[in-house]
Structure formats: C-alpha cells, structure tokens
Amino acid sequence: MKLAPLQQEFVLHFGEMGSRWGINRTVGQIYALLFLSAEPLNADQITEGLGISRSNTSMGLKELQSWNLVRLRHVPGDRREYFTTPEDMWEITRILIAERKKREIDPTLTKLRELEMSGRAGDDYAEARIAELREMIELMTGFYNDMEKLETERLVKLMTLGSKIAGLIDKTSGALTLGRRKETK
Amino acid sequence: MKLAPLQQEFVLHFGEMGSRWGINRTVGQIYALLFLSAEPLNADQITEGLGISRSNTSMGLKELQSWNLVRLRHVPGDRREYFTTPEDMWEITRILIAERKKREIDPTLTKLRELEMSGRAGDDYAEARIAELREMIELMTGFYNDMEKLETERLVKLMTLGSKIAGLIDKTSGALTLGRRKETK
DNA sequence: CAGAAATTTCAGTAATTTCTGAAATTCATA
DNA sequence: TATGAATTTCAGAAATTACTGAAATTTCTG
CATH class of the missing domain: 1.10.10.10 (Winged helix-like DNA-binding domain superfamily/Winged helix DNA-binding domain)
Structure with a gap:
C-alpha cells in the first residue's frame, strides 16, 4: 500500500x-x-x-x-x-487528556502526598514549596474532574464563550455575579 | 552538599x-x-x-x-x-503550560493548516479528519488564549467554581443564562 | 482437535539520547 | 588589557530506547 x-x-x-x-x-x-x-x-x-x-x-x-x-x-x-480510532473527535480528546494526566500528573500528586505524610526531614522552605505544588495540582485536577463530567455540548459552549465567562465572577467574593449583564451600568 | x-x-x-x-x-x-x-x-x-x-x-x-x-x-x-525558580507558583504554571503548548501543539496546528492549504492529494475522509483535528486544536488553543489573559485571582475563582460555571450556560442557545439562579424553579 | 493462520514475545542489534572530560571561549577585574 | 575564574562547547563513551527476525504462542477453522 x-x-x-x-x-x-x-x-x-x-x-x-x-x-x-x-x-x-x-x-x-x-x-x-x-x-x-x-x-x-x-x-x-x-x-x-x-x-x-x-x-x-x-x-x-x-x-x-x-x-x-x-x-x-x-x-x-x-x-x-x-x-x-474513534470517530468522535471529542472522545479522542477526552481520552488523550485523561491518559496524559494519568501518566504525567497523577504519579507526582501521589508522591507529593507521600512526602508530606511521611515527614521526611527537610527545611521549612522545601516543605512549603511541596505543599504549594500539591495545592496547585489539586486545583488543576479538581477543575479537570469537574469539566470532564460535562456533556460535550456544554463543554463546547463553555470553551467558545472563553473569557466572557470570567466576567461573571465577582472579583472580590468569588461568588457568581447574579442579575442581568449590561443592566448594571 | x-x-x-x-x-x-x-x-x-x-x-x-x-x-x-x-x-x-x-x-x-x-x-x-x-x-x-x-x-x-x-x-x-x-x-x-x-x-x-x-x-x-x-x-x-x-x-x-x-x-x-x-x-x-x-x-x-x-x-x-x-x-x-520563580517564587510564584502561578507564574511557574503559566510558563509550563505556554511552553508545552509551544512545543507539543503549535507545530501540529501549523502543519495541519499547511496540509489544508497545499491541497495535497488525499481522500475526502482524510481531509475531513484533518479539518476536524484542526478545529479541535483551534477550539482548545482559543480557550487557552482567553484564559491565559485573565488575572490569576479570577482564574483561581473560576477554577474553584468548576462545574458550577457550566450551570450558567443555557444548553440550547449557548448564551449565558441571565437572571438569578434558583429562581426558575 | 489437528493444522494453519495470526499474533506476540524476546534476544540481539541498531539508533538515538544522554553524559563526561578536555579544550575552547567568555567574562570580570586588577 | 592580561590574567585567571567561570562557563560553554563538543567529540567520544555510556546508557537507554527502538526495532527486527525468528521462535513461541494463541486463535481460528475444517
């Protein structure tokens, strides 16, 4: 061929x-x-x-x-x-992300938690750094877990909206801004 | 040492x-x-x-x-x-994502566009598949470009909200759902 | 269930990547 | 600007990863 x-x-x-x-x-x-x-x-x-x-x-x-x-x-x-290969491009994408997370991120998250639990000797700075890294990975994977559950249709809409989404978030409280847009002049 | x-x-x-x-x-x-x-x-x-x-x-x-x-x-x-290394964990994260996108995604997006432009001989299925892949990468990188512009504070809030965000999106129209939550019983 | 087709395994080889030590270059300052 | 410290370069060696062909195993089918 x-x-x-x-x-x-x-x-x-x-x-x-x-x-x-x-x-x-x-x-x-x-x-x-x-x-x-x-x-x-x-x-x-x-x-x-x-x-x-x-x-x-x-x-x-x-x-x-x-x-x-x-x-x-x-x-x-x-x-x-x-x-x-699967016909559906979204199926492919979801699998790819899940598999790369599994191989590239999950083992490190596990290791960081082990290090924090095991109480290995180390200076305060290093311990703080490891905690920060773990928290970042938890934030990212937590968000991923939420997104991954959404139906594709919603995910597409969310991604298409892009940064318009961010406008909804009240910067100081972290709560969603309620009421209609454009009305608060 | x-x-x-x-x-x-x-x-x-x-x-x-x-x-x-x-x-x-x-x-x-x-x-x-x-x-x-x-x-x-x-x-x-x-x-x-x-x-x-x-x-x-x-x-x-x-x-x-x-x-x-x-x-x-x-x-x-x-x-x-x-x-x-930079003190700020978010700075590190942003750099890492940007650099991996540059190395792992951008060259392929460029190549796909070249293939579509150059009119290389290929069957309809293959051409459609390439277009689909390009569109998926464009959707993802477009979303990334939007998110990457946000201040860290907003990004954290958005990520913490997670799937609550999705509830805001009207499934049929793709428009943001206006008015208060919980009021439309 | 015997035989053949399809697939997998694996030891050896090839290719590639990583690492070292020595030489070359760059850089700061006396 | 000459000197020596710091850094980089690079050719070859070492280590790792990828690939092949032959043999072994599995899977179908007559």
Whole structure:
C-alpha cells in the first residue's frame, strides 16, 4: 500500500512529534495512519503502509491500546484483527487528556502526598514549596474532574464563550455575579 | 552538599518523571533541586548536589533557560551565576503550560493548516479528519488564549467554581443564562 | 482437535539520547 | 588589557530506547 501524499506527510509529522508526546516514532505513525483511514486496517496493512516490521506493528498497536486510543474491529469472514480510532473527535480528546494526566500528573500528586505524610526531614522552605505544588495540582485536577463530567455540548459552549465567562465572577467574593449583564451600568 | 531526605526523594522523582515530561533526567533533577532551594544555587552547587558532571549541569541549565523555567541571579561580590525558580507558583504554571503548548501543539496546528492549504492529494475522509483535528486544536488553543489573559485571582475563582460555571450556560442557545439562579424553579 | 493462520514475545542489534572530560571561549577585574 | 575564574562547547563513551527476525504462542477453522 502506497500512501497518498496527504497521509504520507501527516504520518511523518506524527512520527516526528511522537517523542515530544511521549510515544515513539512508529506508535505516532501507526496512530496517524489509523486516524486518517476511512476503513479499519489490519496489522499487515499497517506494516506495509509504514514500511516497518510486523513485530514493531504488533508492539505499537499494544501501546496504542494501553492508551485506549484505538478500537478493535472484526471484519466478517476475516480472522485478522482490524483497528480504528474513534470517530468522535471529542472522545479522542477526552481520552488523550485523561491518559496524559494519568501518566504525567497523577504519579507526582501521589508522591507529593507521600512526602508530606511521611515527614521526611527537610527545611521549612522545601516543605512549603511541596505543599504549594500539591495545592496547585489539586486545583488543576479538581477543575479537570469537574469539566470532564460535562456533556460535550456544554463543554463546547463553555470553551467558545472563553473569557466572557470570567466576567461573571465577582472579583472580590468569588461568588457568581447574579442579575442581568449590561443592566448594571 | 548532601541533600536532605526530602530533597533527595523529590529530586529522584523529578528525574524519573522527566522523560514523560519531555526533559531528560538531569534536567528534571536540576529543576527539582532549584525548586526546593530557599536560596539561589550556582552551577557548582548543583553539580555537587546531584553528583553529575559540570558540563551536564551547564547543558541542563541552558535547557531550563530555553523553557524559561529558571531565573538568573547575581550575588554581590561573587562572579558566579546563581539560579532560582520563580517564587510564584502561578507564574511557574503559566510558563509550563505556554511552553508545552509551544512545543507539543503549535507545530501540529501549523502543519495541519499547511496540509489544508497545499491541497495535497488525499481522500475526502482524510481531509475531513484533518479539518476536524484542526478545529479541535483551534477550539482548545482559543480557550487557552482567553484564559491565559485573565488575572490569576479570577482564574483561581473560576477554577474553584468548576462545574458550577457550566450551570450558567443555557444548553440550547449557548448564551449565558441571565437572571438569578434558583429562581426558575 | 489437528493444522494453519495470526499474533506476540524476546534476544540481539541498531539508533538515538544522554553524559563526561578536555579544550575552547567568555567574562570580570586588577 | 592580561590574567585567571567561570562557563560553554563538543567529540567520544555510556546508557537507554527502538526495532527486527525468528521462535513461541494463541486463535481460528475444517
């Protein structure tokens, strides 16, 4: 399978970005190929399309499954396994954020709490710093947990409003500003 | 300089997490050491504290400077350079988000726009998929640009409110729901 | 349930990244 | 502006990560 120029360039880009995103080149490329493919692909098609070894494809697909980024499909009358990425862009986005949080943030939050509990010897400044960092992560992950629960429709609206949202918040009290906008001249 | 147990464990953790965060072990460790240090440290102190080579320290500090994560300080009567991390946890957070967006998201947004402009041959599905991805990134970065402009105080309040914010949005219109809460039974 | 197809595992190799020590350069001040 | 301290650069070594091909295992199907 020879890739179309569009796929080719997209696949190469994902391969290059892979290392910045915490995956390796082939994992990035496999994902890119599946993402653009209208039909599910099997491991041999991926192997041929990317010019890599069959075993590398197998490992890459396992990695993508551990990220929950690909879905397994079965084609009637074909015993091979086929793979796709979710159709819904929001589903993909939610998964990506959840998985990166799990890998990049959660372990540190756990470690910080352990350090605070265990009473390891350290100066006051260091202890205060660790507490500050933990609080920041808690604020961020707390907000994330709230947002993540919202239906996509509401999330889109909220994000589209952007900073208009902030105008609603009374700066001094932290409470929501009630009553209509524009009426308080 | 022998590190206190608290610093030791924190430094090791940052070293291990480094690769997931897109930096290498020593860069993570240098940052961790500076983050917990009440006083600015010079390169020799870092070198000794972490047990690494002087040149590695130099390269690590350069990397941290390219991330804008450390500040240069000069101590009167000492010609060596001293380094600190910003005191303000929010400053650190804002920088981290901005830098990761710059490295991990912006290049892809640019590439997607190029692909759409250049009219590379590709099937309809792939083109639609690329457009969808670009739109998602634009929605996210647009929201980020709005939030990033807010004063910290407002941002904290917004994040603390969390999903209460979403209740304000009228689901069907996308407009803000005006009038008092709780009054529309 | 035997055989073949599909998939996974894994040891060895290749590629890449990180780190070091020595040399070169920069910088401050006497 | 010459000197020595501080810092950076960089080629090679070490460590880590990625990839391959062959063998092992699993999974279907006749």
